[in-house]
Amino acid sequence: MQIHPLKLMLSPTFARCSSNLKPYILKTKPLSSSSLDFSPWSGLQPWRESPLNKNRFWGPNGPQTPPSSIDTNGTSLLDSASSLAELGALVLSTSDPLSKSKLSHLAFSKWRNEKLPIGIYDPPSRPARPPKPELVSPKEIPAPKDSGMPLNAYMLHNLAHVELNAIDLAWDTVVRFSPFSEILEEGFFADFAHVADDESRHFAWCSQRLDELGFRYGDMPAHNLLWRECEKSSDDVAARLAVIPLVQVRQIIHK
Structure with a gap:
């Protein structure tokens, strides 16, 4: 039976036989076999x-391919990329949200x-971001009534921010841990x-609807x-897998 790669990564046996690896991939304490049992999502x-x-x-009946009036052509930025990790680094280095x-x-x-192969590539220290929105502490985010936006646009803007961060997070995980593709x-x-x-x-989709409402991503902090x-989890793949989804859920339910 094939063992899930995360089980291998966290098991004591694997840790002992992989002492030559960088330590950050093995930071998590060994777990019992029973605690690693899980039922995969059926989908x-x-x-x-x-x-x-x-x-x-997003058309009148839901998601659809873009109309011909919308540019869906490729870009030469990706032409020379020869691996998934390099492609991810290019996305992370793109600041304009719609272009990203x-x-x-x-x-x-x-x-x-x-x-293409997974490859190995160095991620940027931080994803490129546009001048707006201004990034502030969560306590400084204006309430809906003080944002200058109707509630539907306010909620869409918050959701768009979560989605943009999720793009960067997923690609950063690909690129940052690409040196360990043989393990993972x-x-x-x-x-x-x-x-x-x-x-x-x-x-x-969020950006399109914001535009239809007369707003755009970046119109509020x-x-x-x-x-x-x-x-915080840039040197610990297990922490990233465990902690980041919880933070994403927290962002959504507190909006």
């Missing part, structure tokens, strides 16, 4: 095997279509790249809570 394999989702426009969203989809598509195995990186593609589509926690 996981269908999601992994699903075709590329090009429904990046578009590049995220193109990067995942290129990797899947061309069957390809499925780990494929899943995170797929997540980045999904999140980029969600951001595109946002916080940097998620990326702050991401930086």
Whole structure:
């Protein structure tokens, strides 16, 4: 029976036979075998095997492929990239949110279509970001009545911020831990790249609706809570897998 790569990474036996690895990938204390038992989500394999989702426009009946009037052409930025890690680094280095969203989809598509290797690449110290929104502490985020935006636009802006952070988080995980692809195995990186593609589509939908309401992402301040926690787990893959989803949920339920 094939053992899940995370089980291997956290097991005492694996830790003993991998003493030559950088220590940060083995920071987590060994867990008992019973605590590692889990029931996979029944939709996981269908999601992994699903075709590329090009429904990046929200039409009158829900998600659809963009109209011909919307630019869906590729970009030369990705032409020379030869690995998933390099593609991810290019996305992380893109500051314009809509361009980042578009590049995220193109990067995942290129990797899947061309069957590129995971590769190894250094991530930027922090993802490139636009001048707006201004990043402030969570306590400084204006209440809806003080934001200058109607409630629906206010909520969409907050959701767009979560989605943009999720794009960066997924690609940072791919790039930052790319030196350990032999340990984590390809499925780990494929899943995170797929997540980045999904999140980029969600951001595109939020941005489209904000524009239809007369607003845009950046029209009100946002916080940097998620990326702050991401930086704390930059040297510990197990911590990132465990902690970051909790922070993402906290962001959503407190909006």
